[in-house]
Amino acid sequence: MNSRWRPYLLGIPGLVIITFPFLWLQLDPDFDKHTVGISWAPSHGLQFFGDLSPVFLVASLIWIGVQANRHFGWDKSLAQNQTWQQTGRAWTHYWAWGIMPLVLSGSLFLSASILSLLTNVGIYMLLALGLNITVGMTGLLVLGYAGFFGFGAYFFALSQQNLPYFPWWLAGPLAFVLGGGVGYLLGLPCLRLRGDYLAIVTLGFAEAFREMMRNLDLTGSDRGIILNDHSMFRSFAGLGSGQMGYLFTALLLFLAVFLLQRLYHSPVGRAWIAIRENEVAAASVGVPVVQMKLLAFSLSAAIAAVAGVIYGAKDGFVSPAMCEFQQSIMILAMVILGGLGNSYGALLGAALLYLVPEYLKLVPSMIQGHPFLGNVIPPFLRDALQHLSDYRLLLFGGVMVLMMLYRPQGLLGSSRRKTEMQHT
Amino acid sequence: MRKLHLLLSLGIVLVAGAALTSCQKSQDSKPVEASTIKIGMAGAQTGSDGQIGTSMLNGSKIAIDEWNAKGGVLGKKIETVILDDEGKPDKAVTVAQTLVDSGVVAVIGHFNSGCTIPASRRYNDAKIVEISPGSTNPQYTEQGFPYAFRICGRDDQQGPVAAAYMHDKLKLNKIAILHNKTAYGQGLAEVVKKTFESLGGTVVMFQGIGQDERDFRANLSVVKGSGAEGFFWGGMYSQGGPLCIQLREAGLNIPFISDDGCFDQSFIDTVGNTANVFLSFGKDYHDLPAAKPFMDKYKATFNQQEGAYSVYGYDAANTLLSAIDQAQSTEADKVTAIMKNRPFDTILGKVEFDSKGDVKQSGYVMWTIKDGKLQVLPDGP
């Protein structure tokens, strides 16, 4: 008993001590003498914990659910060693096809703002799918994915702005090829070395690309490029441009998922998985490791470029902010949250990470307006919810750590995957 | 099969949530039958410009509360939709889309020029009047949008004031310019450069630096080596403050001139009583009769002194609401016609808009720090 609880006995007071000054004290700068004093500010700390109280509530509910699950064995079937071959075939054919008409028909009856939101979700789903190839299937960390996204977007915007005869629909396929080319060039020196270098090189590329776009007037410097047409998607057959954009993105997504699933169940996909599990062993059975890695990375980059083109076409606006490190991390988190190596996981992760912060922002006004909820929820909780969206990045960080500690296979991963992730 | 259940249940939650929010939104986007008039307010409330942006919108809030206390406008209460664009252009576009979709009849905002310019296209396409209290980049009103207004000045008025001051009053022949690479900072820096050179001076250094950089030593070494007699910063207070301090620490006691982006209490706090610091900004409103009640009310409501743009926020809201009232309608064309044809009484004086949406007479003057406060220079232009 002693040794099991010892880390907590020492750790929790330790944590309290090191967070003490930031939570419970506040700085009082003295502007005349240019010094600084300190004073008690317990309100800061109380507000911090108060604002997070809904999170604690939800977390305890989840914890209870997990314990109950373990106790009652509700997801025993997840523990079965399903070969991904089985699951793959089933997913690809029946379930996805069924969903397709539902999703596409959404373009007819959903409002413009919802369609815009969902199209954005679709773009991020595409990005997550692309990153999944390198990070999820092949196991290579990429930190500058947003750079390729920006590359595609700027390519589109620049070509539209400066080459009047450039047909807009050509931008997509061309971006695919060019993006793949850039990925190939970047990957060539790095993938022969240890995999971590790819992470830092892609990060450097994203930062350098972003700076270059910011510095040159040709690329609109910090303002970005605003295209004359609000959206490149033309109205067609009675559907507005927003609806066309949504349809296009949805169709492209279905196509991408389909093609990628086929790819994953081919020798190429199996090679990627082999590399992810053990590079040396893969090489020893004849997998051309470097070429496969290059293929994965180039394909990822190409998909990101296409996503960039769609984003630029949808809003008619590209800016250097698209290539920021935070974007790359967000996409990485989407892939990891959903489950590495799992296409559907990437889609789910993208949807969750994009939509949940939006909901958090809307929750306060929803509760205020709602006749029933407005009275049931106690005021301090309401205040907390008001500020909750300020805490979203804090929660994001915490969730990532917890996911890696307790559920590294992501939301849709199998426990076989968990074993993979936890023991190399 | 369990995974399928998990996926489906999550999917249902998402769709239900989307449906709920869409219900919410579609309910509100029926302005004619609604019992309130929705005004959108957008600006940087977090991020490095959060302070100045929030204080600007706070000023607008005071104006709107005053109108609501008198019964609102056109017989209906005014409802505000306040959104944060974090000072980033891409977020601004999203905010603009959200405001348009939530059925606002007009927008007060944004603050950063880099945000207002892309957002204005959305508002214009949706025929929503936009009035910015703080965006000074000329491009905003040069885009030819009939519904775009601003109540502050433009950088092509502000820049020459600073440049002329540096050349004529401070008698500087060589200056170094650093900017923060944003539409606002770089735009202003370029105007200053052009004017200064046209007055016969030389700009010996013109560089940009990222918004999250705080170490300016290398740039300052270049400044030293270039023999500059003065230094101009085109950017915001969160970098301007440390820049000024590091300038003095580098041993350069040359005049430090900056713009309205540094016109904030936190700049004074950082820089202290450093001598030779000049900022360009609109005219001093502190002595104007209408200003005192506003300043007191601001202090009473928000427990701090008003920010540089609070007055502008207040005036922007007032002007907008007066125009809606006089037009007896919220239709953009009617409101715009009123705004461009009649003068309005504001704290800052009489305001008239020209055909582009700019204020006809806007005076920029130079300020300096004395006794811990910003004060207008008596002999400034």
Next chain:
Amino acid sequence: MNSSSTLTEILIDGVSRGAVYALVALGYTMVYGVLGMINFAHGEVFMIGMFACIYAIGVFSTTWGDHIFLNLGLGIIVAMIFSAAYGYANERIAYRRLRKAHVLAPLTSAIGISTFLQYFIFLTVSKDTVNFPRYYSDFLTNHRIHFGGVEVTYLQIAILSLALIIMGGLFYLINCTRLGIALRATAQDQLMASLVGIPVDKIIAFTFILGSALAAIAGVMVSMYTNVLVFDAGYRVGLKAFTAAILGGIGNVPGAVLGALILGLTEALTTLQFGSEWNDVTTFGLLMLVLLLRPRGLLGERVADKV
């Protein structure tokens, strides 16, 4: 001012930047050498050191008044302790369980902790910038000595000399002490090291603590001469420091120092030649160049191959 003295000043500035990066890069390189993972949260430890110092100064100032050397000296020590504690906490909470896991797990965990710490400070201390009390930094930043036609502030001298002393100490530690042998052994082969009786967990924890303490010193120095503390100060510096560590050869202590120096000089020279807006581009270009020509880093990497 003639151009050669500007160049000298730029070079000195580059070297002092490099010294700061070096202090942080050491933390990255040591952790990578021992664990094989990129500790993304190291930049945040740097930032926490900055804030801990200013809080400490605040406490001392309120308790017994303003005494420059006493408060500042104690402040730096407190900063080191806090950073070390955070570094240790990071290791215990986020990385220890994931040591045997696939490399993506601790990396993602690190990114998560990094974001968490950044926004923790953002929410509890200040959303905006905080100024370093100039009463304490003035004597270092406003006094200069002239030599060779250039002016160097006391602070720059302090940074450089501190960096040299620390590196010398580190060199001695790693090469001439038993602790150093234990460190190198753990870096080479964890299993064998534990078999010969080296307390691997403690050694790894020590690596984190040492690296974090160094980062704290760098943090305080930076906050003194930029005069500003922000919650995202760690991110930029961390990125550059890690690039520097790779430049010099990851896992290699002298390599990290060399890489950091080169990086600092490149940045300063870019500002001189092209303007500071091109800093990131030249840094990345340099990285690509080095990786193309000398893929193992300038001084060679020193990490055990995990089969």
